[in-house]
Amino acid sequence: MSAASLGLRECFDQLIDLTPPQREAWLAAHVLDAELRQELLAMLAADLDDAPLLATSAAALAQQYTPPHEDGAGLVGSCIGPYRLTEVLGQGGTSVVFRAQRASGAGMQTVALKLLRTGLFSAEGQRRFRREQGVLAQLSHPHISGLIEGGISDAGIPYIAMEFVDGLPITEYATARALGLRARLQLLVTVCRAIDSAHRTLVVHRDLKPSNVLVNTAGDIKVLDFGIARLLDDDDHHATQTNAISLTPGYAAPEQYLPGPVTTATDIYALGILMGELLTGQLLRRGHGHANLSRACAGAAAAPAGMPAGVALTRLLRGDLDAIYDTANAPDPGRRYLSAALLADDLERYLHNQPVTARTPSAWYRLRKSMQRNRTASTAAMLALFAIVLGVSLALWQAHVAREQAQRATAVRDFLIELFDASKAGQLPDQRLTLDQLVQRAGKRLQTQTDLSVATRVELLRTLGEVRMAGSDYIQAGQFYDQALHLAQTFYAPSDTAVTQIRLLQASLLIHQSRYADASTAYAALLPQMRKDNNAASVDGLQNYASALMYSARTEQALAISAEAAQHAAALYGAGSMGAVQADLVRGNLLVGSGRHADAAQLLESALQTWRSSGRAPTQDFLQGLTDLSRVRQTLGESAAAESLLRETLATAERIYDAPHDRIALALLNLGDALSLQARLDEAEPVLVRALAMMRAVYGDGHLRVANTLSSLGKLELRRRDLAAATQHIRAAVQWCERPDLHATRSCTDIFANQADLALATGDLAQADASSTRALAMAQEIFPQGHHWMAYLWQLRAELSLRRNDAAAALALCDQARELLLRLDKQHGTTAEMVLARRASALTALGRPAEALVDIHRALAMWQQLAPAGYLHQIELLDVLASIQTRLGDGRAARDTARRAVALVKDRSWVEPALLARIDALAESGR
Amino acid sequence: MRQVVNASGVDEWVDGLYLQLRALARSERRRSGAPDTLHTTALVNELYLKLADAERLRFGEARQFFSYAAKAMRHILLDRAKLQMRLKREDPRLRVALTDPDVETLTIDPAQALELDAALDALLLRDPRAAEVVDLHFFAGLGLDQVAALLGVAPRTVARDWRFASAFLKARLT
Structure with a gap:
C-alpha cells in the first residue's frame, strides 16, 4: 500500500490509535518516505515520554527562569555611602526604600533612601543620573519632599536620599480624618500648586498616585519621588521609551502606553485620577464604562468617611466637578488643563461658587465633545468629515455666483446639520451615533430623500465616499462612488467634469488598495478627458496616473505622464507658483523611483528651496520632497546630509500633525x-x-x-x-x-x-x-527590464550556493549580478558592494585568493564611502579579507586585519559567533 | 466560546495578565544591556494598548487577545531562558544585583526552552492549528477545553492537536 499522499499529521493520527503490534503492521504495510518514517518513530517514542517541559505552563517556566526578587532585608545594618540602613520602608518594582541615618553635627539625620535593584552600567546612564540629580536638587518647595543627595555606591548601585516623611497617603489621611468635600478639595489644590511649581522648573513627576502624596502628622502635604523615575533610567538613548518603566496601571495616562516623551499633561491626568479617588474613595478607571465622576460613585457601595453617601454624593459631584474631572482626564492630552495651576484655579473657583472654565459652553466645544464620545470613530476621521463638509459649504457659499448653487449649499448644510443633530450632546452615550452609523445613515437618506437636487446628492455621495476613503474603508468608499456615478450618469453628460471627477476618485481608490495595474487602466481610459479639462483635478489625476504606472513598473510611461502633469500644472498655476513647485516635487518622486538620482536631486533641491523661501506652511508634499531628496543623498553616499533631511522631515511632520x-x-x-x-x-x-x-x-x-x-x-x-x-x-x-x-x-x-x-x-x-x-x-x-534588486537577490542566492558547497554556482551568480549592474550603470552602491564581497568569498572558496583580494578591497573601499559608520558590515568584510590573506600565506597581514576587525566590535552578541571566534583566534595568533 | 472571558471580569482580568507579563518584562529590564529588553517592553506595552480600551475587548476578540498574550509570553520565556544561560556563563563581576540569583535550582534546562522555540516554528509550518493550540494552552495558559471553545472546534480535536504537537515538539528536544 502506498502512503505517498499521507502527511505527517495523517500518519500520526492513524498510528496513535493502534496498539504497538498494530503500529508495526501499519508501518510495514505503508511505503513511507525515509525521513517521514524516522520522524514518525521519533514522535511515537516522544508521545510515551512525559517530558517535564510541556507539563509546566510557560508562565511558570518563565517565572522559574526569573532571578528572585530581593527584599533588601539582608541589607539592614549595612552602609551605603554615608548612610546606615535601619529599616525597609517599601518595595518597588525597580527599587527598595529604606529608612536610613547619618551623623549630622551632633545628632542624626533620618532620610528615606531609595536603592535601585540593579546597577547603572553605562557611562551615559551614570552621567545622566548625576545630571538629573542636579536638576532635582534645585527643586525646592515646601510641599515637595526634597532630594538630599544621590550617589552611586561602590558596587555601582545608585541610591537617592530623600527627605523622610512620616505620613499617610492623601486618601487614607482624608478618610482617617473624615474630611468633607471642601477640605479634600483644598488638599488637592495644594497638591496641584506644588506640582505646578515643579512643572515650571521643567520637572515632570510621571508617577503620581496616593502613595506618592503623603500628609504628615502636622497636616502638611509632601509629594514624594519627583522625577525619580527618570533619574533611575539607565538608557538615555531609549529616551522615547523611558516612560514604560515607571507607569502604574490605573493612574497612567493613555499616552504613557505609547512611545514618546512624557509631558506635564501626564501629571495633569494623574491629578484628575487622584481627584476621583479622593472624592469617591475608589480608583476610577477611564474608558471602562465610568463616563464621569458622579455616575461612577452612583454604583459605589460606600462613600469615604466624611463624604455624603449614595445619591447625595452623586448630586454633589454632578455638574462642575464632573466637568473639572473630565477636563483633567481628557484622553487627548491637548484637551486637558494646560497647567496644574489652571486645574487648581478651577477647583478654587468651585470652592468660591464661581463658574468653572471646564464648563464654558460653546457650540463648537460641545460638538467637539460629541465627536470625542464617538467611540469607534477616530477623531481624525471625524475632523476630516467636518473639514470636507465645511469645505463644501464654504466653497459653495463663496462661489455664490448662481442662485442654484447657493440653494444647494443651504440644502447640504441643512442636511448635514440634521444628521449631526442625531449625535449631539444631550442624548445617552449609548444612543449617540458613531461615524460609521452616521455615514451609513447619510448614505441611506440620500437614496430616498427627494427634496435635494440630483447634483447635490451626487456631490454628497461623492463626499461620503471621500470620507470613507480617508478612513481607509475602501469597500464602502467604492460603494458610495458607484452610487454617485450611477446617479450622475442619469443627470450629466458622460464627459461632464462632475462625472470625470468621480471616475478619477474611483481610480485613486484603486491606488489606495495597491491595485496599481487596475488603476493604470482606469486612468488610461480617462486620459483624453484629463488632457481636455486641464483643471486641478486633472493635474492630480495625471500625477496619480504616473504613480500608478511607476508602481506597476512601467517607468518610461510613468515619466512621460509625469512630465505632462508638470506641464499642465505650470500652465494651470503659472510657472514658479506653488502648484508648479508641488508638481515638481511629485515628478521628483518619480525620478527617484526610477533611479534617475542626479535629475531628481536637482529638481527636488530647487523645488524645496522655493518652498522654504516662500514661507508657506509645509504640507505632505513638502515632507515627501524632503524624504525623496534624503533617499537620493543616501544613494549618493552622503549619509550625513540624508540623515539631516530625515530629521527635518520628522520635525516638520511632528509640527504639522499633533x-x-x-x-x-x-x-x-x-x-x-x-x-x-x-x-x-x-x-x-x-x-x-x-x-x-x-x-x-x-x-x-x-x-x-x-x-x-x-x-x-x-x-x-x-x-x-x-x-x-x-x-x-x-x-x-x-x-x-x-x-x-x-x-x-x-x-x-x-x-x-x-x-x-x-x-x-x-x-x-x-x-x-x-x-x-x-x-x-x-x-x-x-522589472522585466532588470533592476539592481535582482543583483542583490542573486548575490543572496550565491551565499546560498556557498553554504551548499557549490562555489562555482555562487561565482556564476555573482558574475551575472555584476553584468546586470554594469548594464544598469549601478556599479556604485550597497548592492554593488555586496556583490563584490560575495564574489570575493566565492573566489576564495574556489581557491582563487589573489582575485578575491582585488574584489574584497574594492568592496571595503566602497563600503567605507557608502556608510563609514556601518561597522557591523565592515567587520564581516574584514573577516573575508583576513581569510583571503591567510589563504595567500600572509599570516601577518591576516592577523592585523583580524585585529582591526576585533577593535571594531562593540557588542559581542551582535556579531555572528563563528565569525567572532574566527577573528578572535586570528588576532591572538602569534602573541 | 463565550465563557472564556466574562464581561464583568474583563478589566481586572486584562489588568492582571498585563501586570503578570509586565512583572516578567520588568525584571528583565533590570538587567540592562540585554538587547531583547526594549523589545519585550514594547511588546507588552503593545499588548496592553490593544486591550486597555475595554470597550473594544468584545467576546469576538478573545481569540486575538489570547494570541497576543501567548506571543508576549513566548517572547518573555525565550528572553528568560537566554538570561539564565547568560547568567550561568557570565563574568560574575558584571552582575550587580543586591544578591546573586540562584541559578542552580532550575528543573528544566533553559536550553530546552530555546529548542522549543525553534521547534514551534517548525510546527507552525507543519500544522498551524496544532501550533495555535500550543500557543493558547502552553503559552496563554488556557485549559484544553477552553481552547476548544475559543477555536470553535470539538474538545476531542484539540486534544488530538495537543497530542500531535507535544509529540512533535518533544521529538525535537534533546
Whole structure:
C-alpha cells in the first residue's frame, strides 16, 4: 500500500490509535518516505515520554527562569555611602526604600533612601543620573519632599536620599480624618500648586498616585519621588521609551502606553485620577464604562468617611466637578488643563461658587465633545468629515455666483446639520451615533430623500465616499462612488467634469488598495478627458496616473505622464507658483523611483528651496520632497546630509500633525532605516518601535505600511542577531505578502528578500531558497527590464550556493549580478558592494585568493564611502579579507586585519559567533 | 466560546495578565544591556494598548487577545531562558544585583526552552492549528477545553492537536 499522499499529521493520527503490534503492521504495510518514517518513530517514542517541559505552563517556566526578587532585608545594618540602613520602608518594582541615618553635627539625620535593584552600567546612564540629580536638587518647595543627595555606591548601585516623611497617603489621611468635600478639595489644590511649581522648573513627576502624596502628622502635604523615575533610567538613548518603566496601571495616562516623551499633561491626568479617588474613595478607571465622576460613585457601595453617601454624593459631584474631572482626564492630552495651576484655579473657583472654565459652553466645544464620545470613530476621521463638509459649504457659499448653487449649499448644510443633530450632546452615550452609523445613515437618506437636487446628492455621495476613503474603508468608499456615478450618469453628460471627477476618485481608490495595474487602466481610459479639462483635478489625476504606472513598473510611461502633469500644472498655476513647485516635487518622486538620482536631486533641491523661501506652511508634499531628496543623498553616499533631511522631515511632520499620523510614522521609519544602515542600532530601534506602534495605531494590522515597518524592524534585529525577534517580525511582515489576492509589489520583494536573509542567518537553507526564489520571481515580474534588486537577490542566492558547497554556482551568480549592474550603470552602491564581497568569498572558496583580494578591497573601499559608520558590515568584510590573506600565506597581514576587525566590535552578541571566534583566534595568533 | 472571558471580569482580568507579563518584562529590564529588553517592553506595552480600551475587548476578540498574550509570553520565556544561560556563563563581576540569583535550582534546562522555540516554528509550518493550540494552552495558559471553545472546534480535536504537537515538539528536544 502506498502512503505517498499521507502527511505527517495523517500518519500520526492513524498510528496513535493502534496498539504497538498494530503500529508495526501499519508501518510495514505503508511505503513511507525515509525521513517521514524516522520522524514518525521519533514522535511515537516522544508521545510515551512525559517530558517535564510541556507539563509546566510557560508562565511558570518563565517565572522559574526569573532571578528572585530581593527584599533588601539582608541589607539592614549595612552602609551605603554615608548612610546606615535601619529599616525597609517599601518595595518597588525597580527599587527598595529604606529608612536610613547619618551623623549630622551632633545628632542624626533620618532620610528615606531609595536603592535601585540593579546597577547603572553605562557611562551615559551614570552621567545622566548625576545630571538629573542636579536638576532635582534645585527643586525646592515646601510641599515637595526634597532630594538630599544621590550617589552611586561602590558596587555601582545608585541610591537617592530623600527627605523622610512620616505620613499617610492623601486618601487614607482624608478618610482617617473624615474630611468633607471642601477640605479634600483644598488638599488637592495644594497638591496641584506644588506640582505646578515643579512643572515650571521643567520637572515632570510621571508617577503620581496616593502613595506618592503623603500628609504628615502636622497636616502638611509632601509629594514624594519627583522625577525619580527618570533619574533611575539607565538608557538615555531609549529616551522615547523611558516612560514604560515607571507607569502604574490605573493612574497612567493613555499616552504613557505609547512611545514618546512624557509631558506635564501626564501629571495633569494623574491629578484628575487622584481627584476621583479622593472624592469617591475608589480608583476610577477611564474608558471602562465610568463616563464621569458622579455616575461612577452612583454604583459605589460606600462613600469615604466624611463624604455624603449614595445619591447625595452623586448630586454633589454632578455638574462642575464632573466637568473639572473630565477636563483633567481628557484622553487627548491637548484637551486637558494646560497647567496644574489652571486645574487648581478651577477647583478654587468651585470652592468660591464661581463658574468653572471646564464648563464654558460653546457650540463648537460641545460638538467637539460629541465627536470625542464617538467611540469607534477616530477623531481624525471625524475632523476630516467636518473639514470636507465645511469645505463644501464654504466653497459653495463663496462661489455664490448662481442662485442654484447657493440653494444647494443651504440644502447640504441643512442636511448635514440634521444628521449631526442625531449625535449631539444631550442624548445617552449609548444612543449617540458613531461615524460609521452616521455615514451609513447619510448614505441611506440620500437614496430616498427627494427634496435635494440630483447634483447635490451626487456631490454628497461623492463626499461620503471621500470620507470613507480617508478612513481607509475602501469597500464602502467604492460603494458610495458607484452610487454617485450611477446617479450622475442619469443627470450629466458622460464627459461632464462632475462625472470625470468621480471616475478619477474611483481610480485613486484603486491606488489606495495597491491595485496599481487596475488603476493604470482606469486612468488610461480617462486620459483624453484629463488632457481636455486641464483643471486641478486633472493635474492630480495625471500625477496619480504616473504613480500608478511607476508602481506597476512601467517607468518610461510613468515619466512621460509625469512630465505632462508638470506641464499642465505650470500652465494651470503659472510657472514658479506653488502648484508648479508641488508638481515638481511629485515628478521628483518619480525620478527617484526610477533611479534617475542626479535629475531628481536637482529638481527636488530647487523645488524645496522655493518652498522654504516662500514661507508657506509645509504640507505632505513638502515632507515627501524632503524624504525623496534624503533617499537620493543616501544613494549618493552622503549619509550625513540624508540623515539631516530625515530629521527635518520628522520635525516638520511632528509640527504639522499633533496626533499619531501616517506621515510621522513614515518619517520615523525612514530615519530608523537610515540609522540602521549606519549600524547605529541602539538609536534606530526606538525610532522603529515608535514607527511600528504608530503605523499600527493608524492602519491597524494587515497593511502594507505596517508590513514594511515590521520588516525594517526585523532587519535591524537580524543585524543585531536577535534572531527570535527578527523571525517574529519578519514572519508577521510576510503574512501581508501571503494574502490570496497578492500581486507583485516592491515591498513584498523586499520583505521576501529579508526573509531569505534571515533564513540564511538561522541556517534554514530550504527557506532561504524558497524566499529568495519568490522575491526574484516578483522582482522579475515588476522589472522585466532588470533592476539592481535582482543583483542583490542573486548575490543572496550565491551565499546560498556557498553554504551548499557549490562555489562555482555562487561565482556564476555573482558574475551575472555584476553584468546586470554594469548594464544598469549601478556599479556604485550597497548592492554593488555586496556583490563584490560575495564574489570575493566565492573566489576564495574556489581557491582563487589573489582575485578575491582585488574584489574584497574594492568592496571595503566602497563600503567605507557608502556608510563609514556601518561597522557591523565592515567587520564581516574584514573577516573575508583576513581569510583571503591567510589563504595567500600572509599570516601577518591576516592577523592585523583580524585585529582591526576585533577593535571594531562593540557588542559581542551582535556579531555572528563563528565569525567572532574566527577573528578572535586570528588576532591572538602569534602573541 | 463565550465563557472564556466574562464581561464583568474583563478589566481586572486584562489588568492582571498585563501586570503578570509586565512583572516578567520588568525584571528583565533590570538587567540592562540585554538587547531583547526594549523589545519585550514594547511588546507588552503593545499588548496592553490593544486591550486597555475595554470597550473594544468584545467576546469576538478573545481569540486575538489570547494570541497576543501567548506571543508576549513566548517572547518573555525565550528572553528568560537566554538570561539564565547568560547568567550561568557570565563574568560574575558584571552582575550587580543586591544578591546573586540562584541559578542552580532550575528543573528544566533553559536550553530546552530555546529548542522549543525553534521547534514551534517548525510546527507552525507543519500544522498551524496544532501550533495555535500550543500557543493558547502552553503559552496563554488556557485549559484544553477552553481552547476548544475559543477555536470553535470539538474538545476531542484539540486534544488530538495537543497530542500531535507535544509529540512533535518533544521529538525535537534533546
